[in-house]
Amino acid sequence: MFIMKIALGLFGLGIVVFIHELGHFLAARLVGIDVEAFSIGWGNPIIRKKIGTVEYRLGMFPVGGYCKMKEDTDYKEAWEKINKGIKPEKGSYLAASPAARILVCLAGPLFNLLFAVFLFSILWGIGFEINTLGNKIILASDITPGQLYPADEAGLKTGDRIIEIAGREVSYYHQIQENIAPNPNKPLPVTIERDGRLLTLEVTPSLERSTGAGKIGVSFWADPVVQNVRDESPAARAGLLPGDTIISANGEILRNSFDFMKIMEQNPDNLALEIERNGRQGQIEFNTEDMEGELGFSWAGIIYRTPSLSFPAAVVKGIKESYRTLEVSIKSLRLLFMGIDLTQAVSGPVRITYMMGDVAASSFGQGLGTGLRSMAEFIALISIALCIMNLLPLPVIDGGMILLFFIELIRRKPAHPRAISVFQTCGIVIIIGLMFFALFGDILYFVQR
Numbered sequence: 001m002f003i004m005k006i007a008l009g010l011f012g013l014g015i016v017v018f019i020h021e022l023g024h025f026l027a028a029r030l031v032g033i034d035v036e037a038f039s040i041g042w043g044n045p046i047i048r049k050k051i052g053t054v055e056y057r058l059g060m061f062p063v064g065g066y067c068k069m070k071e072d073t074d075y076k077e078a079w080e081k082i083n084k085g086i087k088p089e090k091g092s093y094l095a096a097s098p099a100a101r102i103l104v105c106l107a108g109p110l111f112n113l114l115f116a117v118f119l120f121s122i123l124w125g126i127g128f129e130i131n132t133l134g135n136k137i138i139l140a141s142d143i144t145p146g147q148l149y150p151a152d153e154a155g156l157k158t159g160d161r162i163i164e165i166a167g168r169e170v171s172y173y174h175q176i177q178e179n180i181a182p183n184p185n186k187p188l189p190v191t192i193e194r195d196g197r198l199l200t201l202e203v204t205p206s207l208e209r210s211t212g213a214g215k216i217g218v219s220f221w222a223d224p225v226v227q228n229v230r231d232e233s234p235a236a237r238a239g240l241l242p243g244d245t246i247i248s249a250n251g252e253i254l255r256n257s258f259d260f261m262k263i264m265e266q267n268p269d270n271l272a273l274e275i276e277r278n279g280r281q282g283q284i285e286f287n288t289e290d291m292e293g294e295l296g297f298s299w300a301g302i303i304y305r306t307p308s309l310s311f312p313a314a315v316v317k318g319i320k321e322s323y324r325t326l327e328v329s330i331k332s333l334r335l336l337f338m339g340i341d342l343t344q345a346v347s348g349p350v351r352i353t354y355m356m357g358d359v360a361a362s363s364f365g366q367g368l369g370t371g372l373r374s375m376a377e378f379i380a381l382i383s384i385a386l387c388i389m390n391l392l393p394l395p396v397i398d399g400g401m402i403l404l405f406f407i408e409l410i411r412r413k414p415a416h417p418r419a420i421s422v423f424q425t426c427g428i429v430i431i432i433g434l435m436f437f438a439l440f441g442d443i444l445y446f447v448q449r
Helices: 002-030 075-083 098-126 150-154 173-180 234-238 257-264 311-337 349-364 368-390 398-411 417-448
Strands: 035-051 054-069 129-132 137-139 161-165 188-194 197-203 206-208 213-215 218-220 226-229 245-249 270-277 280-287 297-299 302-305
Touching (some): 002 098, 098 368, 098 398, 129 173, 137 150, 150 197, 161 173, 226 234, 234 280, 245 257
Antiparallel strands (some): 035 054, 129 302, 137 218, 206 213, 270 280
């Protein structure tokens, strides 16, 4: 299973990189810059084929990629040669105008953004199912007593239904997460329904240092109704069936799934369930010794299908979804300077690859359509993240080169080689630092798993 997850993740990441490098490739050809090699993956090529003047390669390490242009060498060294009177060859990278080079650098991130719009548009055009839960909540302080959360301080109670956050309608639990996570330390008006009455409270999400996301200390309310029972699981051997409502466990009445989990935390030797099936009540008993930490069933959620939109409407929705994701991603950058745990919040390529494969593998287990949708969504998110990261004004990546070419465009001559050297040195230190935290975080992530 682990190998399959990595393979799926590499496939998804390879698509994102291919789109990025394709943007550079097409833009370079458009402005008259010769491309010498186009590669997916790094390291020695395991496959190479020359078509025309371009050699297409598949690298040994299937993460990353590059588009090698003529005389695309170190920027500082190249301009030192030019200052000595050595002119760049026709068709080379530096022979092109600064505006042309800016276009080439912009094309990669822009293609990633457009690809995300394309994926979101396809999803909304086809329509898809979402498996979620309702907007009824349980306070985290009721699940793990002894700690207060922003929800407690704001006056929320277990059993409340959150119907609006900051003016945005909420019908499902995933919408609560989507509105809370991007807004740590920001006061938010929250409208709830309690005992048939509407109340408006103000809650300020706290910053979760391990993820950089906002949290208020609520969890989903799931009625104790069984949705799926895994074959050969303890629940299946005991006779539990999809659709069963668990009324009580070991004599204790259940209001929701967390009441059941509290009983399980007591490690009972036997579990006696009173259930309701097709309007009739009955008893189910099974020994907990063969559970191995897993009961083998899931709680019923809410499954709804989005409508299939027309082509224009799907494109508009794809643009809106991409913009929303882009906005959230940009907001998240400032969290790097708010005391979050970088080893947990910053993911490196290893963890991203595994997470993408994990999402895909888990979703494919629920059906081909669900798997394809989940993977497409994750690829779109990674594509937007790659767009943003490559536009940061740091050397080596596109944003840093755009900055240098823009200075050259304004000054009508390149920046001084010494200034370029300082800029590149500072930027490389920052990039190495981020890579260290990302790699260290990836190692911790897998060790803890």
